[in-house]
Amino acid sequence: MFDNLDFDVIRRSLPYLFLDGMSFTLMLTGLSALGGLIFGTLIALMRLSGYRLLGRVAGLYVDFMRSLPLVLVIFWFYFLVPYIGQWLTGASRPIRVGAFTSSLVTFIMFEAAYFSEIMRAGIQSISKGQPAAASALGLTYSQSMRYIVLPQAFRNMLPVLLTQTIVLFQDTSLVYVLSIPDFLGAASKVAQRDGRLVEMYLFAAAVYFVISCVASYGVRRLQARIAIVR
């Protein structure tokens, strides 16, 4: 059953798969996680701000994004981002946005909804006495958030945030639908050019599997360490 397979095709395409494909995937994952975390924290703060309208807008955004399949969101943003850019900058025609930037915006906006729920839970896990003590010490709201609440919330939620990042790492493979050469896209391009679907897809699956496994093992270790400290 493996007799007419040619696993050498993998060796021949390794530089392309990793230098182009995997670096795109990792860069997209890293920057989206960072952007999603920042943006998600802002959304979480809006929801917990106590301003009715602000909280409502943030809540709607989160519910909206979480109702939609990522594939649809990827299509939406790829076609829409240049118009948003035009609207934001007041330019006369749509802004030229490259494939990477466009995917980055998509994943930041999409993941922000998920990260915000995690950060919200994290902020709510801090006992009320802490911000109260902070304000008794004369810290302003933003100072108390910055120095007291958010660092602890982030720390408590670190394993969950990292797990979500592993999900994000896997989800970036969906840019395949736009023919953007991420790791899976690169593998499929080689697979289709050389007619080596079986070899390339098995290899891609193995790579994703190993990376995700090692990463989630790391997260479990981290979780155990944090649990003891607390």
Place this chain on the structure above:
Amino acid sequence: MKHRHIIGCLVAGALCAGPAAAQELTGTLKNIKDTGAITLGYRDSSIPFSYLDDNQKPIGYAMDICYKIVDAVKKELKLDKLEVKLNPVTSSTRIPLLANGTIDLECGSTTNNVERQKQISYTNTHFLTASRYVTKKASKINSIDDLKGKPVVSTAGTTNIKQLTEANAARNLNINIIPAKDHAEAFLMVETDRAVAFVMDDILLASLVAGSKAPGDYVISKDAFSKPEPYGIMLRKDDPAFKKVVDAATAALYTGGEGQKIYDKWFTQKIPPKGLNLNTPISAELKNEFAKPSDSPDPDSYK
């Protein structure tokens, strides 16, 4: 200025309509000048028009034509340096990505028809091809009617899948149409027996068959879903200044004989990555069109 004007006239030939530089720049040209960059949309597997070589760099007949257009744009805007950005597109994404400014020119194998001209513009035709289908010889499909009730694949977003869909409805064929992301993926569906046939432009089918593991196993149909239709490089609609530059550049290329040379390079000689030779000399219709370049969507105007 005078010198420029003369070159412009030489380039544009009969189409030369006076000094463009005197006018204020608008649209795509302004955008290119402001950013110092132009973005070409390329395809993964439109062999030999626009596809990836061994280093995953887009090459092909349409890419060569686009680079000539880029040279003309650079000259028109009097730029010392013009950065060329490349963005992958599929049949499904190419029109929205052109409309939303992600790409400035689409260099591939896009059929020029009246319907699409309502959305975007084309420059002069660079190829003529009809819509047919490829099957394995072993599956013994002899006519479109033999496809009845079978799974047939085509590439999402092409005129071919639309023609197949329409024929399916009109002739009650009850074909199970599978949309694929790109030509290579669609062809693999036939190669792996997921589908019995792949409906596509015959030239693309011929190159996919030639590059496959066992070219002898396949046969391209005599039956066609369409007349030979023109391929054009797409640009945004309602941008006459940019279209004028692009049209002039392609017209000069085709009438001056260089078009024929580029054609021969991709269709009658060995091409990367596998050293295939498509052995498809230029057709009489395309030769006529090269002598009198046209962006008409009407297949009958190329006879």
Place this chain on the structure above:
Amino acid sequence: MNYNWNWHIFFEPNPTGAGTYLDMLVAGLLLTIKTALLAWVIALIFGTIIGILRSLPSRTASWIGFCYVEFFRNMPLLVQLFLWFFVLPELLPRAAGLWLKQLPNAPFWTAAIGVGLFMSARVAVQLAAGIGSLPRGQKNAATALGLTTAQGYRYVLLPMAFRIILPPLTSEFLNTIKNTSVAITIGLIELTGQARAMQEFSFQVFEAFTAATVMYLAINIVVVTGMRFLERSLAIPGYITGK
């Protein structure tokens, strides 16, 4: 925004010769629902089996459960669908592979099974956590009553655990619906696929995607409302969520 809006496009005939563009999208919506329901049944069946395995005292059983979950959780869904669709038939004996590939509606079955197994790993994790959250007394009481392990699970542990994990299961069901859209990569023309097809045929990108978005929101609202009723009627007295 220089884009030609045309909201009437939904009522114009589509090129399939059967009805309007709106009909196309509705057909996609129905296929999304059908695929998601079948996938969800598969996810519940396999998720329950694996969830139970994970909660059993046997080392081997929980190891098998662990491996299953890790296998399906550590690969992107898209890659899993490719494995089922493109790779599996090639690794089978030729006749079996050919039979598999020529099944009518192969993308539908592959999508339902692929998404179902992917989601089953998540259901298993939720269920194992649900069983783990039950007081140990429940299991002991079942044993004391003379129930076998199987009976204990059937009559005591599972009914409790499932009612406790109903809220997370709701969101896993919503994920199942959303995940069916990944199957456009293997040629399933569900809602997102029909929206894309409509964009390709009519060139009205944003109308097509807006309609699909509205339909996904509607499914979400229906499911969330329905599950809320279910949660209320199944709530366990004495628990926080109970009456």
